[in-house]
Amino acid sequence: MDSFVFLGFGIDAWITIVTVFAMFSVLLFTRMRSDVVFLCAVGILYVTGVLDAKETLSGISQTSVAVVGVLFVVIAGLMHTGVLQWIVKHLLGTPKNYWKSVLRLMLPVAALSSFLSNTTVVALFVNIVKMWSKKLGISPSKLLIPLSYASGMGGVCTLIGTPPNLIISGLYEEQTGEAMNIMATTIPGLFCLAVGVLSIIALRKLLPNRKAPEEAFESTGDYTVEMLVPSDNKHIGMTIGELGLNSVQGGSLIEIRHFDDEKIVSPVPEDEPLMGGDRLIYAGQIGDLLELEMSHGLVNADHPVFHYEDAPKSSHHLRTAYINFGSPLIDTTMGTNGFEKEHGVTLVAVSRRGQRLEESPREVVLKAGDTLLLESVKEFKTDTRAMSRDLHFFESEDIPNISWRTFASSAVMIAMVALSAFNVLPLLECAVLAVFAMLILRCCTPEQAMRSVNWDILMIFACSAVLGIAIQKTGIAERMATGILDICGTNPIVVMTAICLAGTFITEFISNTAAGAMFFPIMYEAALKLGYEPYPFLIALMIAVSSSFATPIGSPTHMLVYGPGGYRFSDFLKIGLLMNLIILAANILIVNIVYPLTPLP
Secondary structure, eight states, X not given: OTTOEETTEEHHHHHHHHHHHHHHHHHHHSOOOHHHHHHHHHHHHHHTTSSOHHHHTTTTTOHHHHHHHHHHHHHHHHHHXXXXXXXXXXXXXXXXXXXXXXXXXXXXXXXXXXXXXXXXXXXXXXXXXXXXXXXXXXXXXXHHHHHHHHHHHHHTTSTTSSHHHHHHHHHHXXXXXXXXXXXXXXXXHHHHHHHHHHHHHHTGGGXXXXXXXXXXXXXXXXXEEEEEOOTTOTTTTSBHHHHTOSEETTEEEEEEEOTTSSOEESSOOTTOBOOTTOEEEEEEOHHHHTTHHHHSOOEEOSSOOOXXXXXXXXXXXXXXXXXXXXXXXXXXXXXXXXXXXXXXXXEEEEEETTXXXXXXXXXXXXXXXXXXXXXXXXXXXXXXHHHTTTXXXXXXXXXXXXXXXXXXXXXXXXXXXXXXXTTSSOHHHHHHHHHHHHHHTTSSOHHHHHHHOOHHHHHHHHHHHHHHHHHHHTTXXXXXXXXXXXXXXXXXXXXXXXXXXXXXXXXXXXXXXXXXXXXXXXXXXXXXXXTBOSHHHHHHHHHHHTOOOSOGGGXXXXXXXXXXXXXXXXXXXXXXXXXXXXXXXXXXXXXXXXXOOOBOO
């Protein structure tokens, strides 16, 4: 087996290639958890002997992985002291035209994403942008794609702005023993950001003009009907299940208000008895629901008590959520998936691309990007955490107070970046000191700090680094680098462009972290074979693998705006393909100006 060679690759290389392609396929075509898929891929490489135990566990000990984990806590301190909320509140203003709106939005978002998680920044801005767009008379779909693009382009401006920068710089340090400065990508990143903002303004006609999904939920009177149980109804005393009132033709029962209005039942169990004077609130097609007057002796309530605008003050609660790509709810219906019973909520309505679906909500086959209106008689605050794997809630019920800790956490963040930028301390030590300061100043509690760490992302990050090691160890990177040189010749700029183009394409379908880890050894080997210092090649790679504009699955931030913007998959393709090429050209140009290619001694 050791002597097996096919197409220039040995058995270990082929095991790695098959494993990586299988991993990509599972990520693209199934809804399995990404961290589990990455972990299984690494497990296969260990069991088959491609990697030994030390190499398999090396991802966990990566400095860059530790930095990402620690930074989660730093960001938690900023969130819980209201820093980000204060910035958002005072940034946007009232610009007079579209291009000024784009500038007022993209520049601060990019600045924040240079030091914070771009997913956190976008999640914070989404609701604000939706309200802001209504104030400006601009469709949210004209601003939400620029919001997502700005977060990605801003993230490449520092090493801590996006995970690929950290993982590529970490692998570079392992290979050379030299650490990259935290601001190594700042000048190239800012140039690409400027080109990107100008391109958005120039290509604004390619941005769709979609109706906001929430507009379908502005009046519950459009899709709910209240039926009253007369005191002489012959079905009084029977249960909802016996009468078949939970799911009827054209709709579903979302709530019962008993006669004294003090007891509200939602979701409604099958054994709930029907009593005289009860109000039954149904969601669905009103025309079909009114037939209950004939079939069950109910009457249309003259004075409805169920209103969306009164929800915050009443004893029931309404929240809007969006179905993300990869959610286990996709291709299921609420009537069969058990979600409502598990979380104690009721689906009131479903909107798709800004239009409320007329069929019974519980019979709708759910799709990625669908907007759901959910109702519960209890607070959503704790339930939304449990439901977050299935849905994404944008409204935050935790409004932090602005206090001296707001300024203290800001000072801690600035000090962390400054100490690292001026090489006073390594980045990891700066981040650890920042965490201690956040906890000592009570910018966040230990419980909040632990909850803020996204273990799924850390697992993907660590496993991506291990896959990169396998690609290099098995000779795949060297072989691919040689193949690229055979095709592209020995011109270093052509080779750099070709690998960056491939990285930009791949990152449209997999995480940019994985793309960075897998393309690092290829770019590194190509630079060495050409006889040049790899540093500028890797700076260009950092920007390339974070330049995913053409598909909504190319970045978590795209998925965050996909539902709220009422977008279609093709909306990203129309403007995103051009953006990919524009930013690629800007990337290659500026990197070769700021970091001229240097031959190896």
